[in-house]
Amino acid sequence: MRASSDSSLISIPPCHHYRRTEPVCALEVELxxxxxxxxxxxxxxxxxxxxxxxxxxxxxxxxxxxxxxxxxxxxxxxxxxxxxxxxxxxxxxxxxxxxxxxxxxxxxxxxxxxxxxxxxxxxxxx
Incomplete structure (x- = not known):
């Protein structure tokens, strides 16, 4: 997890998928x-x-x-x-x-x- 430039938001690490060809996803959620x-x-x-x-x-x-x-x-x-x-x-x-x-x-x-x-x-x- 890393902090976003807005201190009330954090970035969740990319989602992991079974096949590497699928896109990864990242979320920003508000604390x-x-x-x-x-x-x-x-x-x-x-x-x-x-x-x-x-x-x-x-x-x-x-x-x-x-x-x-x-x-x-x-x-x-x-x-x-x-x-x-x-x-x-x-x-x-x-x-x-x-x-x-x-x-x-x-x-x-x-x-x-x-x-x-x-x-x-x-x-x-x-």
Whole structure:
């Protein structure tokens, strides 16, 4: 993989075909950023539910799109025991960081921190 002149685009290596006479292909894809929240301890599910409702509006306002929110978790390896996982897609990491630095997030995270413990990260990728 190599970076394109536009830092939000990467070039995927050429496609490989069974016959060498076929043309190769290359793709340019735009990088997105993903806000990933892994709750390892949920002590107040009702409070967390209220937080999630209020957080939805703020997330959408900052351009986020929920890809994963709750649901069954099947841990296939490692020493992690998540109780809840949330994945939100943003156009870029700056959008995700803007949400995390916002006044509304600061207020809502105080509420969230009374109901859950976990990890939050931003991952850039395709």
């Amino acid at each position: 997105s950023a993903y806000l990933i929240v892994i709750d390892t301890e949920v002590s107040g599910p009702d409070v967390l539910s209220d937080f999630a409702e209020r957080m939805t509006a703020a997330t959408l306002e900052y351009g986020g799109k929920y890809l994963v929110r709750g649901g069954d978790i099947d841990v296939l390896g490692g020493d992690v025991s998540p109780q809840r996982v949330t994945v939100v897609e943003f156009g870029d990491a700056d959008q995700a960081r803007a949400l995390l630095k916002s006044d509304v997030f600061a207020e809502l995270s105080k509420v969230r921190n009374t109901a859950a413990r976990g990890n939050t990260m931003i991952v850039e990728g395709v």
